[in-house]
Amino acid sequence: VAPQPSLAALRLAGLVGLAALGLAWLPTPPAEDKPHALRPSTHQTASALATFTLLPIAAGYLVNLRLPFFPPGGERLLLTVLPLLLLWLACGLDAGLQRTRTAALLLIPLLLAAAAGIATFYTLPRYVDHDYxxxxxxxxxxxxxxxxxxxxxxxxxxxxxxxxxxxxxxxxxxxxxxxxxxxxxxxxxxxxxxxxxxxxxxxxxxxxxxxxxxxxxxxxxxxxxxxxxxxxxxxxxxxxxxxxxxQQPAPLPATVEPITLGPVTLAASAIAPTTVAAANLPVAVDLTWQGDTRDLHVALRLVDASGHIWAHRDYEPLGSFAQPDRAGTIHERLALLVPAGLPPQPYTLALGVGPRGSDQLFPAAGGSDLTPLATLQITAPPAPLSSARLPAQTLLDPPRASAGLRLIGFDGIPPNSTWLAGTSLPLTLFVQNNLMPGDASQPLSRQLWLGLRDARDRTVTTWTGWPLPNYPVESWPAAALVQLPAALDLPATLETGDYYVEAAFVPSGDAAVGAPALLAPIRVERRAISHTRAVPQTVLDPPAQLGTHALLYGYTITRMADRLLVELDWEVIQTLWPPHNIFVHLVAPDGTLLAQDDGPPMTAAGAAPTGSWLPSEFLRTQHTLPLAGPLSSETTGLTLQVGLYAPATQVRLPVSVNGSPAGDAVLLPLPAPAN
The missing domain is CATH 3.40.50 (Rossmann fold)
Structure with a gap:
C-alpha cells in the first residue's frame, strides 16, 4: 500500500489550488466593444448542446460494447449529464417565452416533478445491501x-x-x-x-x-x-x-472421553470461566479435533434444563479458528458472548457438528444431536445495563409499558410471515423491569398474556402464564433486563387468513387485559385434509394405536439402490399437542440400527405437524431412509420400528394393539423384494 499523504501536504495542495483559481479570475483589460456581435440563434444553441450531449453518450456506448462495466451505484455517473439537461430545459423555456408568456406554465410540472424526485430521494431505500x-x-x-x-x-x-x-x-x-x-x-x-x-x-x-x-x-x-x-x-x-x-486466558484442559460426531472426533475441550454475568461477557472455548474435518460446520448452544436455546454460535468450516498443532489434530481457540437478559441459573454449553451448508447435526451418544461440554452458572450483571443491550431483532417504537414492565421488543416472528395452523409461534420478549425496590404502586406478581387477533378484530386464541417459573418478577432487580421465551399455539381449526400477534403483562389472577401491544402481522394457512382412506401396500389388521391420538393401519415400502422409501397410513383420533415427530428405524435382527428417518410428519402436499391433525382425518406420511448400500435379496429378518415422540423430551407415545400394551414402537416386517 502506498503511503498516504499527510494532512499538512493536503492542506498545502488545497491552498495552491485556491491561489491558482484566484489568479485565473483576476480582472483582464476589457475587449473592444463589438456592437455588431450577433447572439447565437436557437438552432445554433441546440446544435451545440446536441453535440455536447450525444458525443459522450456515443463514446461511452462504444466503450461499453468493448469493455462492459457498470459498478454498483453506477447510476450516480448519470449526474454528469445533469448540467446539459438543465441547459436543454433553459433553452426550451427561453424559446417558449420569446413566443408567449404562457410558456412559464411549463415550470409547474417541472417543479412538481422536482419535488417528487426530492421526496423520493429521501424516502426510497437505496443500497439496502450496504445498510450500516x-x-x-x-x-x-x-x-x-x-x-x-x-x-x-x-x-x-x-x-x-x-x-x-x-x-x-x-x-x-x-x-x-x-x-x-x-x-x-x-x-x-x-x-x-x-x-x-x-x-x-x-x-x-x-x-x-x-x-x-x-x-x-x-x-x-x-x-x-x-x-x-x-x-x-x-x-x-x-x-x-x-x-x-x-483476550481470554487459555482454560485448563478438561479430561473427557473422546466423542465421535459423524466423521470427526472431539478429543478434548476446555471452557472458562464457568461463572459469568449476563452482560455480553465472553467465555473462552478450546476444542481439539481429530479425524476427517473437511466440509463440516460447528454449532455451539447455551441451553437450559428444558432444552431451550438461549445463546448460540455457528461457524464453518470446522477448523476456521485453528492453531498449528501436531499432525492429525486441529486445535481451535474461540469465544462465545453471553448476551444480556439471561435469567440467573445454571446452563449447559453444548456442541454439535453437521455437514457444511446444512442445519442438520450428526447424532451423538444417546441419540441427541448436542454433546454437553460444561455447566455455566449465569449471574445477574453487577450494575443495570441499558435496554439497548437486549438483542431484540424487532424493536417497539416506543417501548410499551404495562403493569410495571417495559416491553422493549421481540424476536422469532418475522412480520408478514406465513404459519401453518396446528403449529406453535415461538417468540422471545425482551423486557425491562420498571419497578424500584419498595414500590407498592404495582402488584408484584405478573403473568404474560399472548393473543391472536383476526381481521374482524376478534381474539381467536390466547395463552396466559409465566414462562420462567424459577424467576418470577418479584425476584428481579431494579431495571433488570430479561428475555422471556414463550409460545402461542395456533389451533388446527384456524381459518386461512391474516392475523395479528399481541402481548400484554397482567397482574396474577386478573382476567382483565388492557390494551395489548401489537407485535407483528402474520398469515395463517390451514392444511387441506382428506377423509378418504388410502389403500396401503401392507395392511395392519388390527391397526396399532399410538397414545390416544392416531391409528397406524398400513404402510408401503419402495426399495431403491441407496435408500428406502416408506409411506405410513394414519387415521387420526384426536389432535396431538405439543407437536410430535415420527421416527422410522430400520433394525437388523441383532438390534443394530441400519438406517433411520426422524422428524416432523411430511406428506406429498408438505408439512403436516401433529398439531394440525383433525379427528377422522386420513393422511399418508412419507419417509426416506438413506442406506449405506443396496440391501441384498438374501437379507432377512429386517424390521421397521415406527412411533411418535416429543422432540423436546425424546419421550415416545405408548403403543397398543386391541387395547393391549405393545411397547413404544410399532414393529413392521420388511417385505422381501419382488422377483
Missing amino acids: RPIVRYITQRGRDADTVIALFPWQVGYWRAYGVRLPNGAWLPPQPAPLDQDALVWSPALAATLDQALQRGTVWFPAPLSFGSTLPGEIETYLAQVARNAENHWFSPTTRLSAWV
Whole structure:
C-alpha cells in the first residue's frame, strides 16, 4: 500500500489550488466593444448542446460494447449529464417565452416533478445491501461500555453518529468508534499497539470494509487472530465482514472421553470461566479435533434444563479458528458472548457438528444431536445495563409499558410471515423491569398474556402464564433486563387468513387485559385434509394405536439402490399437542440400527405437524431412509420400528394393539423384494 499523504501536504495542495483559481479570475483589460456581435440563434444553441450531449453518450456506448462495466451505484455517473439537461430545459423555456408568456406554465410540472424526485430521494431505500444500521445495532446490542470499534474511515464514524443510541444526557452509548489517523491507514507497530490496548479494555469489534482494494483489513484480522480469540465472524454484506475479538486466558484442559460426531472426533475441550454475568461477557472455548474435518460446520448452544436455546454460535468450516498443532489434530481457540437478559441459573454449553451448508447435526451418544461440554452458572450483571443491550431483532417504537414492565421488543416472528395452523409461534420478549425496590404502586406478581387477533378484530386464541417459573418478577432487580421465551399455539381449526400477534403483562389472577401491544402481522394457512382412506401396500389388521391420538393401519415400502422409501397410513383420533415427530428405524435382527428417518410428519402436499391433525382425518406420511448400500435379496429378518415422540423430551407415545400394551414402537416386517 502506498503511503498516504499527510494532512499538512493536503492542506498545502488545497491552498495552491485556491491561489491558482484566484489568479485565473483576476480582472483582464476589457475587449473592444463589438456592437455588431450577433447572439447565437436557437438552432445554433441546440446544435451545440446536441453535440455536447450525444458525443459522450456515443463514446461511452462504444466503450461499453468493448469493455462492459457498470459498478454498483453506477447510476450516480448519470449526474454528469445533469448540467446539459438543465441547459436543454433553459433553452426550451427561453424559446417558449420569446413566443408567449404562457410558456412559464411549463415550470409547474417541472417543479412538481422536482419535488417528487426530492421526496423520493429521501424516502426510497437505496443500497439496502450496504445498510450500516444492522451493524451498528448488532454491536450496540452485544457490546459493552469498555469495548472498542475499529473504524478505518471517517464515514464509518458518521454512520455511528447517525444511527447510534443516545443516552439521556445526550452522549452516545458506547462503544463508539474514533477515526484512525491518516498515518494509521497502513499497518504499523503503532496500530498494533492500539489494538493491544483495546483488547486489554474489552472486546474489539472490526467491521472490515473489503471493497477498497486495501490489504489493511486483512492485516488487522491476521494480527488479531494471533493475539486474541474470535467471538464473532459475521458477513453483513458482500463487502463488509464484522468480526469481534477478545483476550481470554487459555482454560485448563478438561479430561473427557473422546466423542465421535459423524466423521470427526472431539478429543478434548476446555471452557472458562464457568461463572459469568449476563452482560455480553465472553467465555473462552478450546476444542481439539481429530479425524476427517473437511466440509463440516460447528454449532455451539447455551441451553437450559428444558432444552431451550438461549445463546448460540455457528461457524464453518470446522477448523476456521485453528492453531498449528501436531499432525492429525486441529486445535481451535474461540469465544462465545453471553448476551444480556439471561435469567440467573445454571446452563449447559453444548456442541454439535453437521455437514457444511446444512442445519442438520450428526447424532451423538444417546441419540441427541448436542454433546454437553460444561455447566455455566449465569449471574445477574453487577450494575443495570441499558435496554439497548437486549438483542431484540424487532424493536417497539416506543417501548410499551404495562403493569410495571417495559416491553422493549421481540424476536422469532418475522412480520408478514406465513404459519401453518396446528403449529406453535415461538417468540422471545425482551423486557425491562420498571419497578424500584419498595414500590407498592404495582402488584408484584405478573403473568404474560399472548393473543391472536383476526381481521374482524376478534381474539381467536390466547395463552396466559409465566414462562420462567424459577424467576418470577418479584425476584428481579431494579431495571433488570430479561428475555422471556414463550409460545402461542395456533389451533388446527384456524381459518386461512391474516392475523395479528399481541402481548400484554397482567397482574396474577386478573382476567382483565388492557390494551395489548401489537407485535407483528402474520398469515395463517390451514392444511387441506382428506377423509378418504388410502389403500396401503401392507395392511395392519388390527391397526396399532399410538397414545390416544392416531391409528397406524398400513404402510408401503419402495426399495431403491441407496435408500428406502416408506409411506405410513394414519387415521387420526384426536389432535396431538405439543407437536410430535415420527421416527422410522430400520433394525437388523441383532438390534443394530441400519438406517433411520426422524422428524416432523411430511406428506406429498408438505408439512403436516401433529398439531394440525383433525379427528377422522386420513393422511399418508412419507419417509426416506438413506442406506449405506443396496440391501441384498438374501437379507432377512429386517424390521421397521415406527412411533411418535416429543422432540423436546425424546419421550415416545405408548403403543397398543386391541387395547393391549405393545411397547413404544410399532414393529413392521420388511417385505422381501419382488422377483
